[in-house]
Amino acid sequence: MLRIFISGGCKNGKSYFAQRLAQGQSEGRMYYLATMRPCDNEDYERIERHRQERYGWGFTTIEQPVDILQCLNLCDTNASFLLDSTTALLANEMFPENGNINLDAPKKVAGDLKCLCKQVNNIVIVSDYIYSDAILYDELTEAYRKGLAFIDRTLASVCDVVLEAAFGSIVIHKGREVFVPLYEKIS
Amino acid sequence: MVLIFGGAYQGKLEYAKENYKIQENEIFYCDSSREIDFSKKVVYGLEKLVLNLIKDGADPLVYVNKNLDKIRDKIIICTDISGGVVPTDPVMRQWREAVGRCMALLSRNAQKIVRIFCGIGTVIK
Numbered sequence: 001m002l003r004i005f006i007s008g009g010c011k012n013g014k015s016y017f018a019q020r021l022a023q024g025q026s027e028g029r030m031y032y033l034a035t036m037r038p039c040d041n042e043d044y045e046r047i048e049r050h051r052q053e054r055y056g057w058g059f060t061t062i063e064q065p066v067d068i069l070q071c072l073n074l075c076d077t078n079a080s081f082l083l084d085s086t087t088a089l090l091a092n093e094m095f096p097e098n099g100n101i102n103l104d105a106p107k108k109v110a111g112d113l114k115c116l117c118k119q120v121n122n123i124v125i126v127s128d129y130i131y132s133d134a135i136l137y138d139e140l141t142e143a144y145r146k147g148l149a150f151i152d153r154t155l156a157s158v159c160d161v162v163l164e165a166a167f168g169s170i171v172i173h174k175g176r177e178v179f180v181p182l183y184e185k186i187s
Numbered sequence: 188m189v190l191i192f193g194g195a196y197q198g199k200l201e202y203a204k205e206n207y208k209i210q211e212n213e214i215f216y217c218d219s220s221r222e223i224d225f226s227k228k229v230v231y232g233l234e235k236l237v238l239n240l241i242k243d244g245a246d247p248l249v250y251v252n253k254n255l256d257k258i259r260d261k262i263i264i265c266t267d268i269s270g271g272v273v274p275t276d277p278v279m280r281q282w283r284e285a286v287g288r289c290m291a292l293l294s295r296n297a298q299k300i301v302r303i304f305c306g307i308g309t310v311i312k
Contacts, residue, residue: 007305009270131194133271134283149196149305156305164304173307 001025002178003117005155007127008165015084017165018124019057022082024186025122029079032059033071035088037097065092068112072119081123086113086151087130094144101140106147110154117158125159127152189262190293193303199264200231202301202308207262221245225257233265237289238282247285251292263293267302 004021008014022030032054038044051061059082064071068089075081083089086109094105102108117123130145137145156162161175172179189207191199203209207229215227217236221243237247251258269287274280294300300312 005305129194129270131196132267132269134268134274134279134286135271136279146196149194153196153198153306156307162305162307171304171309173304173309 001121002161002175002182003120003122003159004124004161004163004179005127005152005159006124006163006165007129007152009129009132012165013168014126014128014165017170018082018084018126019054019059020186021182022059022080022122022124023057024182025124026058026080027078029076030057030059031071031075031079031081032061033068033081033083034061034063035065035068035083035085035092037065037088037092065089066096068109068116072116075120077120079120079122081120082126083113083116083123084126086125086127086155087148090144090148090151094147103143106150109147110151113151114154114158117155125155127155129164188259188293188297188299190290190297190300191262191264191303191308192267192290192300194270195266197303198306199266199303200229201306202303203229203231203262203264206308209262222250223254223258225254225261227261229262229264230258231264233263233289234268234282234286237286241278241281241285248288248292251289255292255296259296263297265290265293 002025006014006018036043036047038047062071062074090105090109093109094102096102113125131149156174161179162173164171164173191203193199209229213228215224215230217230217232219239220236221239223230240247240250268283274283297312299310301308302311
C-alpha cells in the first residue's frame with residue numbers, strides 16, 4: 001500500500017514503469033486516470049494508441065482532464081490507481097479551453113492531489129522533469145514550470161516513495177525500505 | 188565549499204537554509220551582478236552570474252578560477268541547466284557550456300556536493 005511519485009526526463013520509461021508498479025501493488029481493481037485533453041485528431045490518435053498499449057493490463061480508464069478529485073465519485077478507493085500525468089493536469093487547469101489563464105491552478109492542483117493521496121491507498125503519480133534546460137522562457141511558461149515544480153515538491157513530501165527514472169534505471173530518493181519489496185516483486 | 192545544484196524550482200535555497208541555518212542577510216543573490224560579494228556566506232544563482240559575464244564577453248571560468256580561494260568557505264547554489272535540447276541561440280549555447288565547466292571546476296574543489304530533486308537532497312560527494 002504505497003503512494004508513489006515518479007518523475008524524470010522524457011523517454012526514460014516512466015509511464016511503462018509506473019504501469020508495472022500500479023499493477024504490482026494491485027489486489028484487484030486498477031484505474032488509469034487519463035489526464036490528456038484531446039485538441040485535434042493527432043491527440044485522439046495518440047490517446048487511442050495509449051489505450052491499445054494498456055489493453056490487457058487490466059486498467060479501467062477514467063478520463064479526468066480537470067478536477068481530478070471527481071474521479072473518486074466513480075472509483076473504489078481501495079483499488080490501485082495510476083495518474084499520468086501531473087503535467088497535463090496542470091496544463092488543462094492553468095490554460096482552460098475558454099482561453100483564460102488561471103494562475104492559481106498550481107495551488108489548486110497541488111491541493112487536489114494531496115487530497116487524492118489521502119483518500120486512496122495505492123497510487124502511482126507520474127510527472128515530468130522539465131527543469132534543467134538552458135532556455136530563458138517567457139513569463140507564462142516560467143509560471144507553468146514553477147507551478148509544476150510546486151506540485152512535484154508537494155507530492156514528494158506526501159508520498160511514501162519518490163523515484164526518478166534515469167534512462168531505464170531508477171533512483172530512489174525517498175522510501176527505499178518500503179519500496180524494495182514491491183520492486184523485487186515486479187522485477 | 189559546499190556545492191548545491193539541481194533543476195529550477197527544486198528547493199535548493201530552501202535546502203541550504205534548513206541544513207546550514209542560513210539567515211536571509213547571509214545570502215548573495217547573483218541576479219544582475221558581474222561579481223560575487225565575498226562577505227556573504229551563500230552565493231545563490233551562480234548560473235545568472237555566468238550568463239551576465241558571457242553577455243559582457245568575459246570568460247566565467249576564468250573569473251571563478253581566479254576567485255577560488257575566496258569561495259572555499261562558501262555554499263554555492265547553482266541551477267543545473269545541462270539537460271534539454273541544445274539551444275539554437277549561440278549565447279544560450281555558450282551559457283550552458285560555461286555553467287557546465289564552472290560546475291566541474293567547483294565540483295573538484297567542493298568538500299561536499301548535494302543534488303536536489305523535488306525538495307529532496309542527495310549527497311553525491
